[in-house]
Structure formats: structure tokens, C-alpha cells
Amino acid sequence: MSDQPPPNPIAAGTRIGHVHLKVADLDRALGFYCGVLGFQLMQRLGDQAAFISAGGYHHHIGLNTWESKGGHPPPPGTTGLFHTAILYPSRAALADALYRLLQAGIQLDGASDHGVSEALYLHDPDHNGVELYRDRPEAEWPRKPDGTLSMFTHRLDLDDLLRQREG
Structure with missing residues (x-):
């Protein structure tokens, strides 16, 4: 390619x-x-x-x-949708989503800072993958000297995220 x-x-x-x-x-x-x-x-x-x-x-x-x-999730090793990504308009809105998940007792599969975005990963009741995320402003995206993206995966600080929740 x-x-x-x-x-x-x-x-x-x-x-x-x-x-x-x-x-x-x-x-x-x-x-x-x-x-x-x-x-x-x-x-x-x-x-x-x-x-x-x-x-x-x-x-x-x-x-x-x-x-x-009445069906079951597809078994591992099969093709299909990896996850649905739901884009939140702000960090405060993503923090509210995290709060809702915690209040409902829903466990996260992961939480990552990708430089360009912050994301929460989980599964819905049918075991469909779900990503809840917010994008950083494009001016803050990490870039290499040649201008291409330099995304990464670091642990997302959930306590810091929750402090951003409004209301």
C-alpha cells in the first residue's frame, strides 16, 4: 500500500x-x-x-x-465490528460518560490517552465493543518533524478525567 x-x-x-x-x-x-x-x-x-x-x-x-x-456474540477469531466509537464534544462530557458507567457498575476494558484523543473502552450487553472518546483540538495533536501524526497509547488518568465533570 x-x-x-x-x-x-x-x-x-x-x-x-x-x-x-x-x-x-x-x-x-x-x-x-x-x-x-x-x-x-x-x-x-x-x-x-x-x-x-x-x-x-x-x-x-x-x-x-x-x-x-436471543443470539450470542460472535466467537473470538471471527470478523466483524471491533467497536463503535462515540465522539463526545468535550472533556467534561466524556467525564460525565465515565461517571454514568461507574454509577451503573459497568466495567471498563481500558482507558487510553492517544495524544489526539482520550478514550474509554468497554462492551455493551451484547458484547459489542464500544469506544467513548473526545478529540483534542487539532493544534494539540502530537506530530513528527515531517508533520505526520505521532499517536501513542498511554494510560488515561481516570481520576483527573472525573474532576473535569460539570455539574
């Missing part, structure tokens, strides 16, 4: 709009995503699907049981 950009790169404003997750139990998934993380239920289709968002958007996350009702 070349280090050169493709001749016709994708438009810079392109974003990932939403993710759709297969879950075994819709109520259990809503309990986590709405009850713990605080997403808002926008629409529900019985026990088959639900669409949830932050801030009233039509949906950031779709949850469905169409192929997975």
Missing part, C-alpha cells in the same frame, strides 16, 4: 452517519444505550428495532433483533 493519497480522495466533509447493531434483547440494549449512556429514543418498532440519538438527530445508533434475537 502506498503512502501517497489516492488520486481522487473522498470529500473532506464526509462523516460516518450512524451505526446499526445487531442485539439479542432490544430492551436490554436500550437500557444500556439510553438508560446508562443517555441517548434519546427516537423511534421504536416493537421488539425488533429502535433508533436512538444525541440531540434529536434522527438516529446515531440503530439497534435491531432482525437476525439476532
Whole structure:
């Protein structure tokens, strides 16, 4: 693979709009995503699907049981989604997410400072990987002398993060 950009790169404003997750139990998934993380239920289709968002958007996350009702997570060694990354607008908002997880007794799999971002790693009730993170301002991103990114993985100080929580 070349280090050169493709001749016709994708438009810079392109974003990932939403993710759709297969879950075994819709109520259990809503309990986590709405009850713990605080997403808002926008629409529900019985026990088959639900669409949830932050801030009233039509949906950031779709949850469905169409192929997975009562199912089990895929075994290790199979392909699939590694994690869904949920971007928080500020360090204080990420701190609030950490507080919500602690209050709900949800264990983290990890917490990392990547230089460009700070991230919390965990699994939802269906064992889907979840990353909760906030980006640092681009001017603070670590860079090599040639201007390319110099990301790293260091331990994130959770006590310091919690001190940033507003309210």
C-alpha cells in the first residue's frame, strides 16, 4: 500500500452517519444505550428495532433483533465490528460518560490517552465493543518533524478525567 493519497480522495466533509447493531434483547440494549449512556429514543418498532440519538438527530445508533434475537456474540477469531466509537464534544462530557458507567457498575476494558484523543473502552450487553472518546483540538495533536501524526497509547488518568465533570 502506498503512502501517497489516492488520486481522487473522498470529500473532506464526509462523516460516518450512524451505526446499526445487531442485539439479542432490544430492551436490554436500550437500557444500556439510553438508560446508562443517555441517548434519546427516537423511534421504536416493537421488539425488533429502535433508533436512538444525541440531540434529536434522527438516529446515531440503530439497534435491531432482525437476525439476532436471543443470539450470542460472535466467537473470538471471527470478523466483524471491533467497536463503535462515540465522539463526545468535550472533556467534561466524556467525564460525565465515565461517571454514568461507574454509577451503573459497568466495567471498563481500558482507558487510553492517544495524544489526539482520550478514550474509554468497554462492551455493551451484547458484547459489542464500544469506544467513548473526545478529540483534542487539532493544534494539540502530537506530530513528527515531517508533520505526520505521532499517536501513542498511554494510560488515561481516570481520576483527573472525573474532576473535569460539570455539574
